[in-house]
Amino acid sequence: MLFPNVDVRLEAVEFTADVLVVVAAACGPPPRCPVCRARARRVHSCYERCLAERPLSGQKLLVRLRVRRFFCDRSGCQRRTFVEQVSGLSERYRRSSLGLRTWLRQVAVELGGRAGERLCRHMHLTAGRTQLLELLDPPPVPERAPRVLGVDEFAFRRGRTYGTILVDVEAGRVVDVLPDRTSETFAAWLREHPGAEIICRDRASAYTRAIKEAAPHAVEVADRWHLLQNLAAAVEKTCHQHRACLRKRVDEVTSRTRDPAADAAPSPRTTADADHRPDPAPPR
Ligand SMILES: [Zn+2]
Incomplete structure:
Protein backbone atom coordinates (compact mmCIF):
# COMPACT_ATOMS: atom_id res chain seq x y z
CA MET A 1 0.00 0.00 0.00
CA LEU A 2 1.45 3.33 -1.08
CA PHE A 3 -0.07 5.56 1.64
CA PRO A 4 -0.92 3.44 4.68
CA ASN A 5 -3.12 5.14 7.30
CA VAL A 6 -3.46 8.31 5.23
CA ASP A 7 -6.82 9.74 4.15
CA VAL A 8 -6.25 9.85 0.39
CA ARG A 9 -7.88 8.11 -2.52
CA LEU A 10 -5.49 6.80 -5.15
CA GLU A 11 -6.82 7.77 -8.61
CA ALA A 12 -4.06 7.08 -11.13
CA VAL A 13 -0.37 6.24 -11.57
CA GLU A 14 1.55 7.76 -14.48
CA PHE A 15 5.03 6.89 -15.69
CA THR A 16 7.21 9.50 -17.33
CA ALA A 17 10.84 9.16 -18.40
CA ASP A 18 12.35 9.14 -14.92
CA VAL A 19 9.50 10.07 -12.57
CA LEU A 20 6.63 8.06 -11.21
CA VAL A 21 3.57 10.31 -10.68
CA VAL A 22 0.80 9.28 -8.33
CA VAL A 23 -2.50 11.14 -8.66
CA ALA A 24 -4.48 11.17 -5.42
CA ALA A 25 -7.26 13.09 -3.72
CA ALA A 26 -7.73 13.97 -0.06
CA CYS A 27 -10.84 12.22 1.27
CA GLY A 28 -10.72 12.65 5.04
CA PRO A 29 -13.50 14.15 7.19
CA PRO A 30 -13.90 17.96 7.07
CA PRO A 31 -11.06 19.53 9.05
CA ARG A 32 -11.15 22.15 11.81
CA CYS A 33 -10.43 25.81 11.16
CA PRO A 34 -6.81 26.51 12.20
CA VAL A 35 -7.88 29.75 13.95
CA CYS A 36 -11.15 29.05 15.80
CA ARG A 37 -11.01 25.23 15.75
CA ALA A 38 -14.63 24.99 14.51
CA ARG A 39 -15.23 22.06 12.18
CA ALA A 40 -15.83 23.08 8.56
CA ARG A 41 -19.08 22.17 6.79
CA ARG A 42 -18.84 23.67 3.30
CA VAL A 43 -16.29 23.14 0.54
CA HIS A 44 -15.16 26.33 -1.17
CA SER A 45 -13.09 24.84 -4.02
CA CYS A 46 -10.46 22.26 -4.91
CA TYR A 47 -6.94 22.58 -6.27
CA GLU A 48 -3.95 20.39 -6.93
CA ARG A 49 -0.69 20.37 -5.02
CA CYS A 50 2.49 18.67 -6.15
CA LEU A 51 4.49 16.93 -3.42
CA ALA A 52 7.88 15.24 -3.75
CA GLU A 53 7.75 11.83 -2.04
CA ARG A 54 10.40 9.25 -1.11
CA PRO A 55 11.63 7.28 -4.16
CA LEU A 56 9.87 4.03 -5.02
CA SER A 57 12.05 1.16 -6.33
CA GLY A 58 14.80 3.65 -7.13
CA GLN A 59 12.47 5.93 -9.11
CA LYS A 60 11.64 9.50 -8.21
CA LEU A 61 8.09 9.78 -6.96
CA LEU A 62 5.75 12.79 -7.21
CA VAL A 63 2.29 12.98 -5.68
CA ARG A 64 -0.27 15.17 -7.43
CA LEU A 65 -2.64 15.64 -4.53
CA ARG A 66 -6.08 17.24 -4.91
CA VAL A 67 -7.05 19.06 -1.71
CA ARG A 68 -10.15 21.00 -0.71
CA ARG A 69 -10.48 24.58 0.45
CA PHE A 70 -13.19 24.98 3.09
CA PHE A 71 -15.25 27.89 4.41
CA CYS A 72 -15.08 28.75 8.10
CA ASP A 73 -18.70 29.59 8.93
CA ARG A 74 -18.17 30.72 12.50
CA SER A 75 -19.19 34.35 12.80
CA GLY A 76 -16.44 36.50 14.22
CA CYS A 77 -13.60 34.22 13.01
CA GLN A 78 -11.04 36.20 11.07
CA ARG A 79 -10.40 33.26 8.72
CA ARG A 80 -12.85 33.07 5.81
CA THR A 81 -11.41 29.99 4.07
CA PHE A 82 -8.63 27.50 4.66
CA VAL A 83 -7.07 24.49 2.92
CA GLU A 84 -7.09 21.02 4.44
CA GLN A 85 -3.84 19.22 5.26
CA VAL A 86 -3.60 15.45 4.93
CA SER A 87 -2.33 14.09 8.22
CA GLY A 88 0.88 12.13 7.71
CA LEU A 89 1.37 13.41 4.16
CA SER A 90 1.17 17.18 3.65
CA GLU A 91 2.05 20.31 5.57
CA ARG A 92 1.20 23.93 4.91
CA TYR A 93 3.39 25.58 2.23
CA ARG A 94 5.60 22.47 1.92
CA ARG A 95 6.40 21.02 -1.48
CA SER A 96 7.60 17.70 -0.11
CA SER A 97 5.75 15.03 1.81
CA LEU A 98 6.08 14.58 5.54
CA GLY A 99 7.83 11.22 5.01
CA LEU A 100 10.41 12.72 2.68
CA ARG A 101 11.10 15.57 5.09
CA THR A 102 11.64 13.05 7.89
CA TRP A 103 14.19 11.20 5.73
CA LEU A 104 16.02 14.38 4.75
CA LEU A 135 15.65 21.13 8.32
CA LEU A 136 17.68 21.03 11.52
CA ASP A 137 15.94 22.35 14.60
CA PRO A 138 18.10 24.24 17.07
CA PRO A 139 18.25 22.61 20.50
CA PRO A 140 16.47 24.52 23.28
CA VAL A 141 18.52 27.17 25.05
CA PRO A 142 18.75 26.47 28.82
CA GLU A 143 17.18 29.04 31.13
CA ARG A 144 20.38 29.45 33.14
CA ALA A 145 23.87 29.95 31.81
CA PRO A 146 26.30 27.04 32.41
CA ARG A 147 28.71 27.34 35.36
CA VAL A 148 31.68 27.76 33.01
CA LEU A 149 30.64 29.74 29.96
CA GLY A 150 32.89 30.11 26.93
CA VAL A 151 32.33 33.07 24.60
CA ASP A 152 33.93 33.78 21.24
CA GLU A 153 33.06 35.34 17.92
CA PHE A 154 31.51 33.15 15.24
CA ALA A 155 31.70 33.73 11.48
CA PHE A 156 28.40 33.34 9.64
CA ARG A 157 30.33 34.53 6.55
CA ARG A 158 34.07 34.79 7.14
CA GLY A 159 35.27 38.36 6.81
CA ARG A 160 31.74 39.74 6.48
CA THR A 161 29.18 38.74 9.09
CA TYR A 162 30.07 37.73 12.62
CA GLY A 163 28.00 36.59 15.56
CA THR A 164 28.84 35.26 19.01
CA ILE A 165 28.99 31.61 20.03
CA LEU A 166 28.38 30.58 23.63
CA VAL A 167 29.66 27.23 24.85
CA ASP A 168 29.22 25.14 27.97
CA VAL A 169 32.94 24.54 28.55
CA GLU A 170 32.49 21.67 31.02
CA ALA A 171 30.01 19.76 28.84
CA GLY A 172 31.78 20.71 25.61
CA ARG A 173 28.64 21.74 23.71
CA VAL A 174 27.21 24.86 22.15
CA VAL A 175 24.61 26.64 24.26
CA ASP A 176 23.51 29.47 21.96
CA VAL A 177 24.53 31.59 18.98
CA LEU A 178 23.93 35.36 19.06
CA PRO A 179 23.29 37.35 15.87
CA ASP A 180 26.18 39.81 16.37
CA ARG A 181 29.28 40.33 18.54
CA THR A 182 28.34 43.55 20.34
CA SER A 183 28.60 43.97 24.09
CA GLU A 184 24.91 45.00 24.28
CA THR A 185 23.66 41.71 22.80
CA PHE A 186 25.94 39.60 25.01
CA ALA A 187 25.04 41.63 28.11
CA ALA A 188 21.31 41.14 27.40
CA TRP A 189 21.88 37.37 27.09
CA LEU A 190 23.78 37.27 30.41
CA ARG A 191 20.92 39.11 32.13
CA GLU A 192 18.33 36.69 30.73
CA HIS A 193 20.47 33.63 31.58
CA PRO A 194 22.13 34.17 34.96
CA GLY A 195 24.35 31.59 36.66
CA ALA A 196 27.76 31.84 34.96
CA GLU A 197 30.51 31.67 37.59
CA ILE A 198 33.48 31.58 35.22
CA ILE A 199 33.49 33.18 31.79
CA CYS A 200 36.18 32.06 29.42
CA ARG A 201 36.79 34.57 26.63
CA ASP A 202 39.23 35.96 24.12
CA ARG A 203 40.74 39.41 24.59
CA ALA A 204 38.00 41.35 22.77
CA SER A 205 37.02 44.36 24.86
CA ALA A 206 33.32 44.14 23.87
CA TYR A 207 32.84 40.89 25.82
CA THR A 208 34.69 42.28 28.87
CA ARG A 209 32.37 45.27 28.93
CA ALA A 210 29.32 43.03 28.80
CA ILE A 211 30.62 40.78 31.62
CA LYS A 212 31.43 43.74 33.89
CA GLU A 213 27.99 45.16 33.24
CA ALA A 214 25.75 42.09 33.36
CA ALA A 215 27.71 39.43 35.32
CA PRO A 216 30.11 41.40 37.56
CA HIS A 217 30.61 38.49 39.97
CA ALA A 218 31.81 36.07 37.30
CA VAL A 219 35.53 35.35 37.09
CA GLU A 220 36.98 36.17 33.68
CA VAL A 221 39.66 33.90 32.30
CA ALA A 222 41.45 33.79 28.98
CA ASP A 223 41.02 30.44 27.29
CA ARG A 224 44.00 28.24 26.44
CA TRP A 225 43.58 28.54 22.67
CA HIS A 226 43.68 32.33 22.76
CA LEU A 227 46.62 32.34 25.20
CA LEU A 228 48.64 30.11 22.86
CA GLN A 229 47.60 32.15 19.84
CA ASN A 230 48.62 35.39 21.54
CA LEU A 231 51.92 33.85 22.67
CA ALA A 232 52.69 32.65 19.15
CA ALA A 233 51.91 36.10 17.74
CA ALA A 234 54.13 37.80 20.35
CA VAL A 235 57.04 35.42 19.66
CA GLU A 236 56.72 35.96 15.92
CA LYS A 237 56.62 39.74 16.35
CA THR A 238 59.67 39.75 18.63
CA CYS A 239 61.65 37.52 16.25
CA HIS A 240 60.71 39.81 13.38
CA GLN A 241 61.92 42.90 15.27
CA HIS A 242 65.23 41.23 16.17
CA ARG A 243 65.86 39.52 12.84
CA ALA A 244 69.13 41.49 12.32
CA CYS A 245 70.54 40.11 15.63
CA LEU A 246 69.37 36.61 14.77
CA ARG A 247 70.99 36.77 11.34
CA LYS A 248 74.26 37.95 12.90
CA ARG A 249 74.18 35.09 15.37
CA VAL A 250 73.54 32.58 12.55
CA ASP A 251 76.55 34.00 10.66
CA GLU A 252 78.71 33.56 13.77
CA VAL A 253 77.73 29.94 14.22
CA THR A 254 78.17 29.23 10.52
CA SER A 255 81.68 30.71 10.45
CA ARG A 256 82.72 28.72 13.55
CA THR A 257 81.63 25.42 12.10
CA ARG A 258 83.11 26.11 8.66
CA ASP A 259 85.52 23.58 7.13
CA PRO A 260 89.15 24.50 8.26
CA ALA A 261 90.44 23.61 4.75
CA ALA A 262 88.41 26.48 3.38
CA ASP A 263 90.15 28.87 5.83
CA ALA A 264 93.56 27.73 4.55
CA ALA A 265 92.92 29.23 1.13
CA PRO A 266 90.54 32.11 1.72
CA SER A 267 88.70 33.50 -1.23
CA PRO A 268 88.80 37.30 -1.81
CA ARG A 269 85.25 37.54 -0.39
CA THR A 270 86.10 35.75 2.87
CA THR A 271 89.16 37.96 3.28
CA ALA A 272 86.96 41.00 3.01
CA ASP A 273 84.57 39.53 5.56
CA ALA A 274 87.38 38.68 7.96
CA ASP A 275 87.11 42.01 9.75
CA HIS A 276 83.56 41.19 10.76
CA ARG A 277 84.37 37.73 12.01
CA PRO A 278 84.27 37.35 15.79
CA ASP A 279 87.39 36.69 17.81
CA PRO A 280 88.26 33.00 18.18
CA ALA A 281 87.06 31.42 21.36
CA PRO A 282 89.58 31.76 24.22
CA PRO A 283 91.58 28.61 25.12
CA ARG A 284 90.17 26.64 28.00
ZN1 LIG B 1 -12.52 29.86 11.99
Missing part, protein backbone atom coordinates in the same frame (compact mmCIF):
# COMPACT_ATOMS: atom_id res chain seq x y z
CA ARG A 105 16.10 15.67 8.33
CA GLN A 106 17.65 12.39 9.46
CA VAL A 107 20.27 12.64 6.70
CA ALA A 108 21.06 16.20 7.81
CA VAL A 109 21.37 15.15 11.47
CA GLU A 110 23.76 12.30 10.66
CA LEU A 111 25.82 13.82 7.84
CA GLY A 112 25.30 17.60 7.73
CA GLY A 113 25.08 19.62 4.52
CA ARG A 114 27.74 18.59 1.98
CA ALA A 115 27.98 14.86 2.76
CA GLY A 116 24.19 14.71 3.07
CA GLU A 117 23.80 16.28 -0.36
CA ARG A 118 26.13 13.66 -1.86
CA LEU A 119 24.18 10.79 -0.28
CA CYS A 120 20.86 12.26 -1.47
CA ARG A 121 22.16 12.37 -5.04
CA HIS A 122 22.87 8.62 -4.87
CA MET A 123 19.42 7.95 -3.41
CA HIS A 124 17.56 9.98 -6.07
CA LEU A 125 16.52 12.56 -3.49
CA THR A 126 16.57 16.18 -4.56
CA ALA A 127 18.06 18.17 -1.70
CA GLY A 128 20.81 20.80 -1.63
CA ARG A 129 23.06 21.31 1.36
CA THR A 130 21.31 24.54 2.39
CA GLN A 131 17.93 22.84 2.21
CA LEU A 132 19.23 20.02 4.42
CA LEU A 133 20.65 22.37 7.02
CA GLU A 134 17.39 24.32 7.17
Whole structure:
Protein backbone atom coordinates (compact mmCIF):
# COMPACT_ATOMS: atom_id res chain seq x y z
CA MET A 1 0.00 0.00 0.00
CA LEU A 2 1.45 3.33 -1.08
CA PHE A 3 -0.07 5.56 1.64
CA PRO A 4 -0.92 3.44 4.68
CA ASN A 5 -3.12 5.14 7.30
CA VAL A 6 -3.46 8.31 5.23
CA ASP A 7 -6.82 9.74 4.15
CA VAL A 8 -6.25 9.85 0.39
CA ARG A 9 -7.88 8.11 -2.52
CA LEU A 10 -5.49 6.80 -5.15
CA GLU A 11 -6.82 7.77 -8.61
CA ALA A 12 -4.06 7.08 -11.13
CA VAL A 13 -0.37 6.24 -11.57
CA GLU A 14 1.55 7.76 -14.48
CA PHE A 15 5.03 6.89 -15.69
CA THR A 16 7.21 9.50 -17.33
CA ALA A 17 10.84 9.16 -18.40
CA ASP A 18 12.35 9.14 -14.92
CA VAL A 19 9.50 10.07 -12.57
CA LEU A 20 6.63 8.06 -11.21
CA VAL A 21 3.57 10.31 -10.68
CA VAL A 22 0.80 9.28 -8.33
CA VAL A 23 -2.50 11.14 -8.66
CA ALA A 24 -4.48 11.17 -5.42
CA ALA A 25 -7.26 13.09 -3.72
CA ALA A 26 -7.73 13.97 -0.06
CA CYS A 27 -10.84 12.22 1.27
CA GLY A 28 -10.72 12.65 5.04
CA PRO A 29 -13.50 14.15 7.19
CA PRO A 30 -13.90 17.96 7.07
CA PRO A 31 -11.06 19.53 9.05
CA ARG A 32 -11.15 22.15 11.81
CA CYS A 33 -10.43 25.81 11.16
CA PRO A 34 -6.81 26.51 12.20
CA VAL A 35 -7.88 29.75 13.95
CA CYS A 36 -11.15 29.05 15.80
CA ARG A 37 -11.01 25.23 15.75
CA ALA A 38 -14.63 24.99 14.51
CA ARG A 39 -15.23 22.06 12.18
CA ALA A 40 -15.83 23.08 8.56
CA ARG A 41 -19.08 22.17 6.79
CA ARG A 42 -18.84 23.67 3.30
CA VAL A 43 -16.29 23.14 0.54
CA HIS A 44 -15.16 26.33 -1.17
CA SER A 45 -13.09 24.84 -4.02
CA CYS A 46 -10.46 22.26 -4.91
CA TYR A 47 -6.94 22.58 -6.27
CA GLU A 48 -3.95 20.39 -6.93
CA ARG A 49 -0.69 20.37 -5.02
CA CYS A 50 2.49 18.67 -6.15
CA LEU A 51 4.49 16.93 -3.42
CA ALA A 52 7.88 15.24 -3.75
CA GLU A 53 7.75 11.83 -2.04
CA ARG A 54 10.40 9.25 -1.11
CA PRO A 55 11.63 7.28 -4.16
CA LEU A 56 9.87 4.03 -5.02
CA SER A 57 12.05 1.16 -6.33
CA GLY A 58 14.80 3.65 -7.13
CA GLN A 59 12.47 5.93 -9.11
CA LYS A 60 11.64 9.50 -8.21
CA LEU A 61 8.09 9.78 -6.96
CA LEU A 62 5.75 12.79 -7.21
CA VAL A 63 2.29 12.98 -5.68
CA ARG A 64 -0.27 15.17 -7.43
CA LEU A 65 -2.64 15.64 -4.53
CA ARG A 66 -6.08 17.24 -4.91
CA VAL A 67 -7.05 19.06 -1.71
CA ARG A 68 -10.15 21.00 -0.71
CA ARG A 69 -10.48 24.58 0.45
CA PHE A 70 -13.19 24.98 3.09
CA PHE A 71 -15.25 27.89 4.41
CA CYS A 72 -15.08 28.75 8.10
CA ASP A 73 -18.70 29.59 8.93
CA ARG A 74 -18.17 30.72 12.50
CA SER A 75 -19.19 34.35 12.80
CA GLY A 76 -16.44 36.50 14.22
CA CYS A 77 -13.60 34.22 13.01
CA GLN A 78 -11.04 36.20 11.07
CA ARG A 79 -10.40 33.26 8.72
CA ARG A 80 -12.85 33.07 5.81
CA THR A 81 -11.41 29.99 4.07
CA PHE A 82 -8.63 27.50 4.66
CA VAL A 83 -7.07 24.49 2.92
CA GLU A 84 -7.09 21.02 4.44
CA GLN A 85 -3.84 19.22 5.26
CA VAL A 86 -3.60 15.45 4.93
CA SER A 87 -2.33 14.09 8.22
CA GLY A 88 0.88 12.13 7.71
CA LEU A 89 1.37 13.41 4.16
CA SER A 90 1.17 17.18 3.65
CA GLU A 91 2.05 20.31 5.57
CA ARG A 92 1.20 23.93 4.91
CA TYR A 93 3.39 25.58 2.23
CA ARG A 94 5.60 22.47 1.92
CA ARG A 95 6.40 21.02 -1.48
CA SER A 96 7.60 17.70 -0.11
CA SER A 97 5.75 15.03 1.81
CA LEU A 98 6.08 14.58 5.54
CA GLY A 99 7.83 11.22 5.01
CA LEU A 100 10.41 12.72 2.68
CA ARG A 101 11.10 15.57 5.09
CA THR A 102 11.64 13.05 7.89
CA TRP A 103 14.19 11.20 5.73
CA LEU A 104 16.02 14.38 4.75
CA ARG A 105 16.10 15.67 8.33
CA GLN A 106 17.65 12.39 9.46
CA VAL A 107 20.27 12.64 6.70
CA ALA A 108 21.06 16.20 7.81
CA VAL A 109 21.37 15.15 11.47
CA GLU A 110 23.76 12.30 10.66
CA LEU A 111 25.82 13.82 7.84
CA GLY A 112 25.30 17.60 7.73
CA GLY A 113 25.08 19.62 4.52
CA ARG A 114 27.74 18.59 1.98
CA ALA A 115 27.98 14.86 2.76
CA GLY A 116 24.19 14.71 3.07
CA GLU A 117 23.80 16.28 -0.36
CA ARG A 118 26.13 13.66 -1.86
CA LEU A 119 24.18 10.79 -0.28
CA CYS A 120 20.86 12.26 -1.47
CA ARG A 121 22.16 12.37 -5.04
CA HIS A 122 22.87 8.62 -4.87
CA MET A 123 19.42 7.95 -3.41
CA HIS A 124 17.56 9.98 -6.07
CA LEU A 125 16.52 12.56 -3.49
CA THR A 126 16.57 16.18 -4.56
CA ALA A 127 18.06 18.17 -1.70
CA GLY A 128 20.81 20.80 -1.63
CA ARG A 129 23.06 21.31 1.36
CA THR A 130 21.31 24.54 2.39
CA GLN A 131 17.93 22.84 2.21
CA LEU A 132 19.23 20.02 4.42
CA LEU A 133 20.65 22.37 7.02
CA GLU A 134 17.39 24.32 7.17
CA LEU A 135 15.65 21.13 8.32
CA LEU A 136 17.68 21.03 11.52
CA ASP A 137 15.94 22.35 14.60
CA PRO A 138 18.10 24.24 17.07
CA PRO A 139 18.25 22.61 20.50
CA PRO A 140 16.47 24.52 23.28
CA VAL A 141 18.52 27.17 25.05
CA PRO A 142 18.75 26.47 28.82
CA GLU A 143 17.18 29.04 31.13
CA ARG A 144 20.38 29.45 33.14
CA ALA A 145 23.87 29.95 31.81
CA PRO A 146 26.30 27.04 32.41
CA ARG A 147 28.71 27.34 35.36
CA VAL A 148 31.68 27.76 33.01
CA LEU A 149 30.64 29.74 29.96
CA GLY A 150 32.89 30.11 26.93
CA VAL A 151 32.33 33.07 24.60
CA ASP A 152 33.93 33.78 21.24
CA GLU A 153 33.06 35.34 17.92
CA PHE A 154 31.51 33.15 15.24
CA ALA A 155 31.70 33.73 11.48
CA PHE A 156 28.40 33.34 9.64
CA ARG A 157 30.33 34.53 6.55
CA ARG A 158 34.07 34.79 7.14
CA GLY A 159 35.27 38.36 6.81
CA ARG A 160 31.74 39.74 6.48
CA THR A 161 29.18 38.74 9.09
CA TYR A 162 30.07 37.73 12.62
CA GLY A 163 28.00 36.59 15.56
CA THR A 164 28.84 35.26 19.01
CA ILE A 165 28.99 31.61 20.03
CA LEU A 166 28.38 30.58 23.63
CA VAL A 167 29.66 27.23 24.85
CA ASP A 168 29.22 25.14 27.97
CA VAL A 169 32.94 24.54 28.55
CA GLU A 170 32.49 21.67 31.02
CA ALA A 171 30.01 19.76 28.84
CA GLY A 172 31.78 20.71 25.61
CA ARG A 173 28.64 21.74 23.71
CA VAL A 174 27.21 24.86 22.15
CA VAL A 175 24.61 26.64 24.26
CA ASP A 176 23.51 29.47 21.96
CA VAL A 177 24.53 31.59 18.98
CA LEU A 178 23.93 35.36 19.06
CA PRO A 179 23.29 37.35 15.87
CA ASP A 180 26.18 39.81 16.37
CA ARG A 181 29.28 40.33 18.54
CA THR A 182 28.34 43.55 20.34
CA SER A 183 28.60 43.97 24.09
CA GLU A 184 24.91 45.00 24.28
CA THR A 185 23.66 41.71 22.80
CA PHE A 186 25.94 39.60 25.01
CA ALA A 187 25.04 41.63 28.11
CA ALA A 188 21.31 41.14 27.40
CA TRP A 189 21.88 37.37 27.09
CA LEU A 190 23.78 37.27 30.41
CA ARG A 191 20.92 39.11 32.13
CA GLU A 192 18.33 36.69 30.73
CA HIS A 193 20.47 33.63 31.58
CA PRO A 194 22.13 34.17 34.96
CA GLY A 195 24.35 31.59 36.66
CA ALA A 196 27.76 31.84 34.96
CA GLU A 197 30.51 31.67 37.59
CA ILE A 198 33.48 31.58 35.22
CA ILE A 199 33.49 33.18 31.79
CA CYS A 200 36.18 32.06 29.42
CA ARG A 201 36.79 34.57 26.63
CA ASP A 202 39.23 35.96 24.12
CA ARG A 203 40.74 39.41 24.59
CA ALA A 204 38.00 41.35 22.77
CA SER A 205 37.02 44.36 24.86
CA ALA A 206 33.32 44.14 23.87
CA TYR A 207 32.84 40.89 25.82
CA THR A 208 34.69 42.28 28.87
CA ARG A 209 32.37 45.27 28.93
CA ALA A 210 29.32 43.03 28.80
CA ILE A 211 30.62 40.78 31.62
CA LYS A 212 31.43 43.74 33.89
CA GLU A 213 27.99 45.16 33.24
CA ALA A 214 25.75 42.09 33.36
CA ALA A 215 27.71 39.43 35.32
CA PRO A 216 30.11 41.40 37.56
CA HIS A 217 30.61 38.49 39.97
CA ALA A 218 31.81 36.07 37.30
CA VAL A 219 35.53 35.35 37.09
CA GLU A 220 36.98 36.17 33.68
CA VAL A 221 39.66 33.90 32.30
CA ALA A 222 41.45 33.79 28.98
CA ASP A 223 41.02 30.44 27.29
CA ARG A 224 44.00 28.24 26.44
CA TRP A 225 43.58 28.54 22.67
CA HIS A 226 43.68 32.33 22.76
CA LEU A 227 46.62 32.34 25.20
CA LEU A 228 48.64 30.11 22.86
CA GLN A 229 47.60 32.15 19.84
CA ASN A 230 48.62 35.39 21.54
CA LEU A 231 51.92 33.85 22.67
CA ALA A 232 52.69 32.65 19.15
CA ALA A 233 51.91 36.10 17.74
CA ALA A 234 54.13 37.80 20.35
CA VAL A 235 57.04 35.42 19.66
CA GLU A 236 56.72 35.96 15.92
CA LYS A 237 56.62 39.74 16.35
CA THR A 238 59.67 39.75 18.63
CA CYS A 239 61.65 37.52 16.25
CA HIS A 240 60.71 39.81 13.38
CA GLN A 241 61.92 42.90 15.27
CA HIS A 242 65.23 41.23 16.17
CA ARG A 243 65.86 39.52 12.84
CA ALA A 244 69.13 41.49 12.32
CA CYS A 245 70.54 40.11 15.63
CA LEU A 246 69.37 36.61 14.77
CA ARG A 247 70.99 36.77 11.34
CA LYS A 248 74.26 37.95 12.90
CA ARG A 249 74.18 35.09 15.37
CA VAL A 250 73.54 32.58 12.55
CA ASP A 251 76.55 34.00 10.66
CA GLU A 252 78.71 33.56 13.77
CA VAL A 253 77.73 29.94 14.22
CA THR A 254 78.17 29.23 10.52
CA SER A 255 81.68 30.71 10.45
CA ARG A 256 82.72 28.72 13.55
CA THR A 257 81.63 25.42 12.10
CA ARG A 258 83.11 26.11 8.66
CA ASP A 259 85.52 23.58 7.13
CA PRO A 260 89.15 24.50 8.26
CA ALA A 261 90.44 23.61 4.75
CA ALA A 262 88.41 26.48 3.38
CA ASP A 263 90.15 28.87 5.83
CA ALA A 264 93.56 27.73 4.55
CA ALA A 265 92.92 29.23 1.13
CA PRO A 266 90.54 32.11 1.72
CA SER A 267 88.70 33.50 -1.23
CA PRO A 268 88.80 37.30 -1.81
CA ARG A 269 85.25 37.54 -0.39
CA THR A 270 86.10 35.75 2.87
CA THR A 271 89.16 37.96 3.28
CA ALA A 272 86.96 41.00 3.01
CA ASP A 273 84.57 39.53 5.56
CA ALA A 274 87.38 38.68 7.96
CA ASP A 275 87.11 42.01 9.75
CA HIS A 276 83.56 41.19 10.76
CA ARG A 277 84.37 37.73 12.01
CA PRO A 278 84.27 37.35 15.79
CA ASP A 279 87.39 36.69 17.81
CA PRO A 280 88.26 33.00 18.18
CA ALA A 281 87.06 31.42 21.36
CA PRO A 282 89.58 31.76 24.22
CA PRO A 283 91.58 28.61 25.12
CA ARG A 284 90.17 26.64 28.00
ZN1 LIG B 1 -12.52 29.86 11.99
